Amino acid sequence: MKMSPKVEAFVYHFGEMGSKWGFNRTVGQIYALLVVNDQPLNANQIGEALSISRGNVSMGIKELHSWQLINLKHIPGDRKEYYSPKGTIWEMANRVFEERRKREVDPTLTLLRNLQLDEANDDAEVYAQGKMREIHDLLETITQWSAELQRLDPAKLHTLMKLGAGISKVLSIKDQFIKPKKDPNKDS
Amino acid sequence: MKMSPKVEAFVYHFGEMGSKWGFNRTVGQIYALLVVNDQPLNANQIGEALSISRGNVSMGIKELHSWQLINLKHIPGDRKEYYSPKGTIWEMANRVFEERRKREVDPTLTLLRNLQLDEANDDAEVYAQGKMREIHDLLETITQWSAELQRLDPAKLHTLMKLGAGISKVLSIKDQFIKPKKDPNKDS
DNA sequence: CTGAAGTTTCAGTAATTTCTGAAAGTTTAG
DNA sequence: CTAAACTTTCAGAAATTACTGAAACTTCAG
Numbered sequence: 147m148k149m150s151p152k153v154e155a156f157v158y159h160f161g162e163m164g165s166k167w168g169f170n171r172t173v174g175q176i177y178a179l180l181v182v183n184d185q186p187l188n189a190n191q192i193g194e195a196l197s198i199s200r201g202n203v204s205m206g207i208k209e210l211h212s213w214q215l216i217n218l219k220h221i222p223g224d225r226k227e228y229y230s231p232k233g234t235i236w237e238m239a240n241r242v243f244e245e246r247r248k249r250e251v252d253p254t255l256t257l258l259r260n261l262q263l264d265e266a267n268d269d270a271e272v273y274a275q276g277k278m279r280e281i282h283d284l285l286e287t288i289t290q291w292s293a294e295l296q297r298l299d300p301a302k303l304h305t306l307m308k309l310g311a312g313i314s315k316v317l318s319i320k321d322q323f324i325k326p327k328k329d330p331n332k333d334s
Numbered sequence: 335m336k337m338s339p340k341v342e343a344f345v346y347h348f349g350e351m352g353s354k355w356g357f358n359r360t361v362g363q364i365y366a367l368l369v370v371n372d373q374p375l376n377a378n379q380i381g382e383a384l385s386i387s388r389g390n391v392s393m394g395i396k397e398l399h400s401w402q403l404i405n406l407k408h409i410p411g412d413r414k415e416y417y418s419p420k421g422t423i424w425e426m427a428n429r430v431f432e433e434r435r436k437r438e439v440d441p442t443l444t445l446l447r448n449l450q451l452d453e454a455n456d457d458a459e460v461y462a463q464g465k466m467r468e469i470h471d472l473l474e475t476i477t478q479w480s481a482e483l484q485r486l487d488p489a490k491l492h493t494l495m496k497l498g499a500g501i502s503k504v505l506s507i508k509d510q511f512i513k514p515k516k517d518p519n520k521d522s
Numbered sequence: 523c524t525g526a527a528g529t530t531t532c533a534g535t536a537a538t539t540t541c542t543g544a545a546a547g548t549t550t551a552g
Numbered sequence: 553c554t555a556a557a558c559t560t561t562c563a564g565a566a567a568t569t570a571c572t573g574a575a576a577c578t579t580c581a582g
Binding site: 358359360386387388389390393413 | 539540541542543544549550551
């Protein structure tokens, strides 16, 4: 199992990227390697390609499992386990977002809510709570919005994204044709 | 400069979060501290509040500068420099996204494009290039989309996000009222 | 049940990242 | 120009994170 120069460049680069996206270098490399290989690979092949120890491969596989990013496959007549990436690239992006939301954003929202509940003791704390509330609302809006987007079927999502600047136009059309719901903040 | 328990919890939490978002723990803590303080703080106050060395504060400030996240202020009659967060929380979120795009996504797109240009030597490379292309297109779509969103004025952005699931409805309305441009992929 | 073929775990080590504090640099009042 | 008040830099130390490889564990064919 030797990587071609192209694949090597890709795999190493994604190792670095991976480490900025929530998993470590090796995990990123393993995933990248699986993605560009048509055939599933076993742990030995992975270790050999990346020149890492068997134990490290096992840790990486475990991590990718916890992110639900790989499939396991048995090849008849071979006792080794073979691994391949799960789902499409889009699905993997979604899953990474989703997983990070669970691991990072949710606990933050909880903390911010709890700090809100605590009565402020002085002006400084009132100010601080105000800022915490802003951050809370920002995170919540973004979270809900991305959940909506993930719920759209992929074709619609694609339309929406390709719409680009046109989104602005569509929003005005909406104003013309849809009666706004009752909203305490509306200006009329 | 002593932090209240609420502020302390917030600051430490954001230190941990920061380290998952592209800067290190200390930098996250410094930023969080500045956000919840009504008044700008000087380097000594920051160091004292967080129990870190003067040098470390200076490094952190420098890093926050490179992310364009803080303002510098001189107080008349005081030679020290005072720091405060720049812009609103939303602006800071935008800036972090933007900066990470520049530092992480752009180089990846460049690499992927270059690997495309290289002629494939065998079937395995053809397959790999196909996958690299998928990733490239995904990143490009997301990048462009988020650039569009950032270009919208905040009010419209807010409308859009609050629209949530309703976005689906608006898209169908658009189909009814806007003639699609010529598109080689359209099915009619 | 046995042992061969495989996988996982984890203590110790290696690599990387972050932090400290002393020294060098900068700015400004006088 | 000088020196006090402050900031920045950076080499080495400390802390954190990742990796190795041997031992423990699991699975399965015979």
